[in-house]
Amino acid sequence: MNGRNGTIALGVVLVLLLGSALAELIPTPDFSNHPIPTAAVPGTTSAAREYLDVALLAVALVLATYWAHRTRSRRNLFLLSLASLFWFGFVRQGCICPIGATQNVAMAVWQPGYVIPLSAVIFFVLPLLVAAFFGRTFCAAVCPLGAVQEVTAVRSVRVPRWLDHVLSLIPFVYLGAAVIFAATGTAMLICRYDPFVALFRWNGNANMVIFGFSMLALGLFVGRPYCRFLCPYGAILGVLSKFARWHVRIPPDRCINCRLCEDVCPYGAIDPPSSAPSPTDVARGRRQLAIVLLASPLVVLCFAALGTQLGGPLSKLDPEVQLAEQIRREELGLTKITTDASEAFRAARRPVAELYAAAVSQRERFDRLAVALGIWVGLVVAVKLISLSMRSRQSDYEPNRNGCVSCGRCYWYCPNEQIRLGLIQTPEDLVKLQ
Amino acid sequence: MAGALVFGSLAGFLGGRKGKADENRWQLDPDKCMGCSNCATACVLDESAVKCLQCFDMCGYCDICTGYFDPNYNALTTAAENQMCPTGAIIRNFVEEKAGQRFYEYTIDEKTCIGCGKCVKGCALMNGSLYLQVMHDRCVNCNECAIAQSCPTQAFLRLPSEKPYLLKKLAQTLIVNKARDPKQTEARALINKVTRR
Numbered sequence: 001m002n003g004r005n006g007t008i009a010l011g012v013v014l015v016l017l018l019g020s021a022l023a024e025l026i027p028t029p030d031f032s033n034h035p036i037p038t039a040a041v042p043g044t045t046s047a048a049r050e051y052l053d054v055a056l057l058a059v060a061l062v063l064a065t066y067w068a069h070r071t072r073s074r075r076n077l078f079l080l081s082l083a084s085l086f087w088f089g090f091v092r093q094g095c096i097c098p099i100g101a102t103q104n105v106a107m108a109v110w111q112p113g114y115v116i117p118l119s120a121v122i123f124f125v126l127p128l129l130v131a132a133f134f135g136r137t138f139c140a141a142v143c144p145l146g147a148v149q150e151v152t153a154v155r156s157v158r159v160p161r162w163l164d165h166v167l168s169l170i171p172f173v174y175l176g177a178a179v180i181f182a183a184t185g186t187a188m189l190i191c192r193y194d195p196f197v198a199l200f201r202w203n204g205n206a207n208m209v210i211f212g213f214s215m216l217a218l219g220l221f222v223g224r225p226y227c228r229f230l231c232p233y234g235a236i237l238g239v240l241s242k243f244a245r246w247h248v249r250i251p252p253d254r255c256i257n258c259r260l261c262e263d264v265c266p267y268g269a270i271d272p273p274s275s276a277p278s279p280t281d282v283a284r285g286r287r288q289l290a291i292v293l294l295a296s297p298l299v300v301l302c303f304a305a306l307g308t309q310l311g312g313p314l315s316k317l318d319p320e321v322q323l324a325e326q327i328r329r330e331e332l333g334l335t336k337i338t339t340d341a342s343e344a345f346r347a348a349r350r351p352v353a354e355l356y357a358a359a360v361s362q363r364e365r366f367d368r369l370a371v372a373l374g375i376w377v378g379l380v381v382a383v384k385l386i387s388l389s390m391r392s393r394q395s396d397y398e399p400n401r402n403g404c405v406s407c408g409r410c411y412w413y414c415p416n417e418q419i420r421l422g423l424i425q426t427p428e429d430l431v432k433l434q
Numbered sequence: 435m436a437g438a439l440v441f442g443s444l445a446g447f448l449g450g451r452k453g454k455a456d457e458n459r460w461q462l463d464p465d466k467c468m469g470c471s472n473c474a475t476a477c478v479l480d481e482s483a484v485k486c487l488q489c490f491d492m493c494g495y496c497d498i499c500t501g502y503f504d505p506n507y508n509a510l511t512t513a514a515e516n517q518m519c520p521t522g523a524i525i526r527n528f529v530e531e532k533a534g535q536r537f538y539e540y541t542i543d544e545k546t547c548i549g550c551g552k553c554v555k556g557c558a559l560m561n562g563s564l565y566l567q568v569m570h571d572r573c574v575n576c577n578e579c580a581i582a583q584s585c586p587t588q589a590f591l592r593l594p595s596e597k598p599y600l601l602k603k604l605a606q607t608l609i610v611n612k613a614r615d616p617k618q619t620e621a622r623a624l625i626n627k628v629t630r631r
Binding site: 025026027028029031032033034036037038039040041042043044045047095100103104113114115116117118187188191192201203204319320323339340341343344345347348 | 457458459468478489530532537539541542561569571572577578586592594595599609620621623624627
């Protein structure tokens with residue numbers, strides 16, 4: 001009993017001491033002839049520059065679309081992409097870009113209190129709008145990341161079809177993950193793993209530099225690796241350009257099936273005409289489609305099940321969850337090594353229970369969102385399988401709407417284009433037609 | 435159809451812009467700051483956007499300032515080896531001698547300060563009048579602030595761009611009081627840029 005009273009008394013004394021220590025700052029002296037100044041803080045830089053960027057984006061999009069569709073000028077597109085690389089890349093140092101703006105939109109939707117700048121909304125929507133009508137002309141000559149890879153695509157090898165199909169699913173997974181991490185306020189994956197921002201700034205952390213320059217090196221042999229196999233924004237653009245009313249075509253008027261353009265796309269985005277299927281092929285195709293259609297709910301379900309296991313690993317990227325785990329390990333005596341964060345946490349005297357509660361609620365959010373991510377990936381895989389099982393019916397060489405970035409490299413190889421430019425008289429001047 | 439889709443999303447996003455609220459700016463909460471020095475190195479700018487500020491109204495004008503002098507100083511002089519600040523960004527000026535005590539004023543030279551927070555850590559031993567802030571004439575407002583990412587105390591937060599600064603809770607009370615005096619234009623200017631808590 002006595003001992004307990006003693007402890008309480010000691011506690012009270014300690015609290016009083018602590019309280020007085022906090023309250024008793026050294027008083028600011030009362031000078032006879034010296035007023036106490038106030039430090040000034042600078043104002044906010046104006047948003048004018050942001051709107052200049054928006055205006056430049058709009059102009060560049062119009063020019064790119066005009067040059068890709070009307071004048072079919074590869075040279076102008078290339079020069080425009082250099083200009084975009086200069087401004088959006090090296091001058092604006094890769095910020096603001098529509099790819100990253102995807103995360104701001106996700107944050108505006110899911111994060112209370114976050115206010116999205118109008119410029120970010122416009123940057124996100126404008127290229128999508130253009131893609132929905134004219135295809136990916138944004139990728140052709142406006143995107144600085146595309147421009148870097150366009151310049152360095154010197155010796156592109158053909159990626160095997162099957163590999164191309166598999167890898168082209170990654171952007172959708174990346175998109176889903178980026179949205180989840182932005183929505184939970186954990187990280188901005190797209191910005192953190194932007195491949196070329198280190199090049200634009202000539203500065204950056206080791207991850208950025210290694211990733212960026214290996215991407216650049218890969219781009220020498222595999223055309224536009226980031227655009228095709230990673231870019232989450234390109235994934236949305238690709239889907240929208242499927243519905244585009246006007247999309248670039250290889251010939252200026254009609255295709256003569258001369259096969260000259262067959263291998264010229266460094267991005268593997270030219271589809272050959274489909275051959276007439278034999279009756280057995282048709283029957284087999286139908287059976288395959290039926291199986292895939294029946295199996296697709298199962299695919300979605302499988303990925304959703306996978307998603308239930310992902311909540312834990314994904315939440316480990318959250319700083320609050322990391323801190324909670326570190327504190328827990330320290331409390332249990334599992335580790336003697338403290339981190340900056342755990343030391344700061346203890347110095348701030350924040351209740352441990354509160355931290356754990358915050359971490360648990362964040363973990364629960366991740367559990368829910370990981371299932372959503374699983375369902376999303378399942379849907380993407382299912383749609384891919386279904387589209388692979390459907391027979392495309394086309395009689396001409398056409399750009400693949402998903403993959404074509406409207407760069408205009410193929411125009412030059414078309415005999416009809418050369419006729420249009422007045423360089424030759426008939427296609428036979430170039431190629432012997434069968 | 436695609437057009438309608440995109441137009442619809444545009445309208446949706448614009449509607450989703452939380453009414454007429456201000457856009458956001460990064461700032462750090464000085465009450466959470468531990469002076470870990472990450473601010474000086476983690477910023478994407480070559481010269482960090484984070485700088486030290488002095489809240490004179492909290493300052494004790496100490497002779498032996500724990501924010502100014504290195505704990506292992508040789509002498510109480512302005513020689514570099516005695517100073518805490520690695521760049522000599524704190525200017526020490528004698529003000530007055532009262533009752534045998536010498537008082538000095540410590541001012542931050544904004545151009546020289548690198549935002550390392552060494553003085554903040556030192557000053558925290560006494561009054562804690564030195565504190566770090568993101569300066570918005572320098573900050574480029576990255577989507578994900580690189581310092582926020584490396585901040586061990588998660589002291590970074592987004593504030594409305596009209597009032598992008600934060601004061602320590604104690605300093606806020608003092609400055610608000612000070613700004614009641616109409617002659618204190620500087621205090622009024624400061625408090626107008628501060629998000630109050």
